[in-house]
Amino acid sequence: MINKTNLQASSQVLDPRLLGRPVHLLPQFAAQIAEDVAAALRQPAVRRYWDGFQLEAAGFVGAPDSAQSGRWLAFEGSAGSVAFALERSLLLAVLNQRYGRRGALPGPAVDPSTVRVTATEERLAVVLGQQIASVLARRVDANLARAHNEAGLPCAELVPGKVPPPPPAPGGWTLGITLRRGQGGECGQLWLALDQELVARVLLGLMPERARERTPHASVALGTALQVTLDGRLVSKEITLEALFALKLGDIIPVTVGRADVLLAESRLFTAAVTEHNGSLCLTSFEDSD
Numbered sequence: 024m025i026n027k028t029n030l031q032a033s034s035q036v037l038d039p040r041l042l043g044r045p046v047h048l049l050p051q052f053a054a055q056i057a058e059d060v061a062a063a064l065r066q067p068a069v070r071r072y073w074d075g076f077q078l079e080a081a082g083f084v085g086a087p088d089s090a091q092s093g094r095w096l097a098f099e100g101s102a103g104s105v106a107f108a109l110e111r112s113l114l115l116a117v118l119n120q121r122y123g124r125r126g127a128l129p130g131p132a133v134d135p136s137t138v139r140v141t142a143t144e145e146r147l148a149v150v151l152g153q154q155i156a157s158v159l160a161r162r163v164d165a166n167l168a169r170a171h172n173e174a175g176l177p178c179a180e181l182v183p184g185k186v187p188p189p190p191p192a193p194g195g196w197t198l199g200i201t202l203r204r205g206q207g208g209e210c211g212q213l214w215l216a217l218d219q220e221l222v223a224r225v226l227l228g229l230m231p232e233r234a235r236e237r238t239p240h241a242s243v244a245l246g247t248a249l250q251v252t253l254d255g256r257l258v259s260k261e262i263t264l265e266a267l268f269a270l271k272l273g274d275i276i277p278v279t280v281g282r283a284d285v286l287l288a289e290s291r292l293f294t295a296a297v298t299e300h301n302g303s304l305c306l307t308s309f310e311d312s313d
Contacts, residue, residue, distance in 0.1 A: 048229040049083050053198060055166075057081035059158050060200060069154055072121050072147075076202045079210055084199035086191040087214055095191075095216075096149060097184030098156040103221025105159060105181060106188040106214075107152035111135040113211025116204055118147055149183055151213075155200070156181045159215055166228025191216035255306050256284040257297055285309065 061078040063069045092108040112135050122143070160181050191197050191214075198215040217225065258278050270276075283306055285293040295306035 049225075052162075052166075052225055052229055053082045055162055056159060056198060056200070059162050060155065063154070063158050072117055072151060072154070073202070075120060075205050075208075076117070077205075079201040079203045081198065081200045084197055084214075086193050086195055086197045086216070087199075087212070089190055091212075092190065092214060094148070095188050096152045097186065097188040098153060098181040099184045100160065100181045102160070102163070102224055104184065104188075104218045105156045105221065106191060106216040106218075107156055108216075109148070109151065109213035110211045112209070113202065113213065114144060114148055114151070116209070116211065117151065118144055120204075121147070153181065153183065155213065156215060159198070159217075163221065163224050163228060167224060170228050170230065188216075196222045252287075253292070254286040255295065256286060257304065259284075284312070 057078055057080070060081065064073050064076060064078065087108070091110065093111050095106045095108045098105045098107060115135060115138060196217045198217070200213050200215070201210055202213070203210045258280060260276065260278050262276070280297050282294040283297050284291050285295050285306065291312045293309045294312055295310070296308040298305050298307050
């Protein structure tokens with residue numbers, strides 16, 4: 024007996040919930056970003072702004088409140104966009120370090136409420152945001168290149184957006200990075216909020232090879248829904264031709280019904296348990312096939 028059913032597959036392939044299992048690998052991505060940021064802080068072009076700062080921690084966190092993060096900046100590219108914000112106390116510390124008197128010892132932490140916002144400060148925030156966002160973009164591209172066994176993909180260029188982004192939603196994908204000024208100095212935080220397209224690229228770069236092969240490519244337009252037909256193979260039994268031709272009306276062939284194979288065009292996708300419901304055989308407890 025063959026039982027057929029339909030599977031509705033959403034075309035919103037960029038929603039991270041559709042990518043399933045790789046979400047648990049996000050701490051691995053955060054660890055990669057931590058290493059990349061720590062290395063970037065030692066590069067001359069970046070150190071001229073972040074001299075004396077060192078990475079303290081990095082990880083996916085809840086979205087900060089507006090009083091803590093202040094103004095958000097957008098950085099956009101063909102592969103997605105990033106919203107960036109940093110604590111103003113951290114921004115002022117970088118500002119004083121960059122434009123303060125050369126050779127002077129770091130001064131005490133500045134109270135942001137006592138300092139007015141200047142055009143120099145706003146321009147510096149854009150420079151710092153583009154530096155950190157570019158570190159993230161390069162890591163995403165490197166993971167995708169390695170996952171697809173390619174020599175190297177072009178790094179996604181992120182440029183400042185023209186419209187300030189809204190603060191990230193509480194349940195969004197926000198990467199928090201904590202930096203410390205000198206040994207035992209004050210800590211400050213900055214945040215990178217990834218849009219759904221960029222999150223999908225992050226997860227595709229982290230996805231194990233077999234799972235990646237079963238995931239629709241993000242660039243394929245599937246419409247509002249893709250309907251496919253799955254065949255459930257409930258019983259398979261081998262008998263000899265002699266036994267087959269000897270069968271008579273009323274004969275019983277003993278079989279054992281275990282887990283059924285669920286096929287798509289003769290390719291086994293899942294196994295499923297066979298149950299009975301209101302006189303009909305049904306499939307339940309789907310599991311990926313090995």
